[in-house]
Amino acid sequence: MSVYKKLQEARCEMQRKTLSKSGKNTFAGYSYFELGDFLPAINELFLEKGLCGVVSFTASLATLKVVDVEDGSSIEFTSPMGSAALKGCHEVQNVGAVETYQRRYLYVTALEIVEHDALEPVTGSPQQAKDKAVQQYDWTGLMADIAKATTMASLKVAFDDSVAAAKAADNKAMAARFTKAKDKRKAELSNQEQAA
Structure with missing residues (x-):
């Protein structure tokens, strides 16, 4: 079985799981998945399917390599690296924050985890979105x-x-x-x- 078939099976099984969003964006008024909300389920699925996710970072690119542990075939998902400037944090804490977000986005992409709520507060015109947010x-x-x-x-x-x-x-x-x-x-x- 190819890495693509195993990954697709894992995606379908993820869709059947009930996941709770623990992240809260009080500014825009929506909830979102944090890494801990779905990574344990992904690790279990990958173990069952014979897959392994390996995340790596360079100065410009975050990569999630999904490897078939039986035949060594793999597929990669990439994202440009961002930056963070959290007030009151050391540089390494900012790096850690970026890497955590990048891991979350890479796994969301690889497993096609859908987060509809993040778009809801910003639909409509920019002024409508601002008015709605201000009221909340x-x-x-x-x-x-x-x-x-x-x-x-x-x-x-x-x-x-x-x-x-x-x-x-x-x-x-x-x-x-x-x-x-x-x-x-x-x-x-x-x-x-x-x-x-």
């Missing part, structure tokens, strides 16, 4: 997410989502309030870390 903002909830962050990483995510929402709504006052709340919570978390 829960300023109190976004502020609460900052205040209840338990780690610097979760604080960064909550702050980035909040500021993105404020920018999309062209609300500079809220952006300033989010920054003030983030600085306060950051100081609290720093004090907790020093006390521990």
Whole structure:
């Protein structure tokens, strides 16, 4: 059996699985698959089918090579490398974030995992999409997410989502309030870390 036939069988079996989306984009208001939502299922399918996925990166290209472990035949999926500039993170953390996203996109492509919801918030004209997004903002909830962050990483995510929402709504006052709340919570978390 060829690598193509095995991969197609794996794709069909993936379509029959019920997967839950654990990723949340509060800015655009949709859920998405994170790598952990489907990679365990893919690894099990690949084991059953005699396939192995090998991901590699160069400065310009991310590659997923799906290999038939019985005959050595393979197929490759590639994607241009992106970059990340996460605030408050070391360079290696930014590299790790890019590699995680690239792995997710490569497996989504290889197994043809469909994520309809990601397109729904941006259908229609750009102004309609912006109007719809602005109406969905829960300023109190976004502020609460900052205040209840338990780690610097979760604080960064909550702050980035909040500021993105404020920018999309062209609300500079809220952006300033989010920054003030983030600085306060950051100081609290720093004090907790020093006390521990």
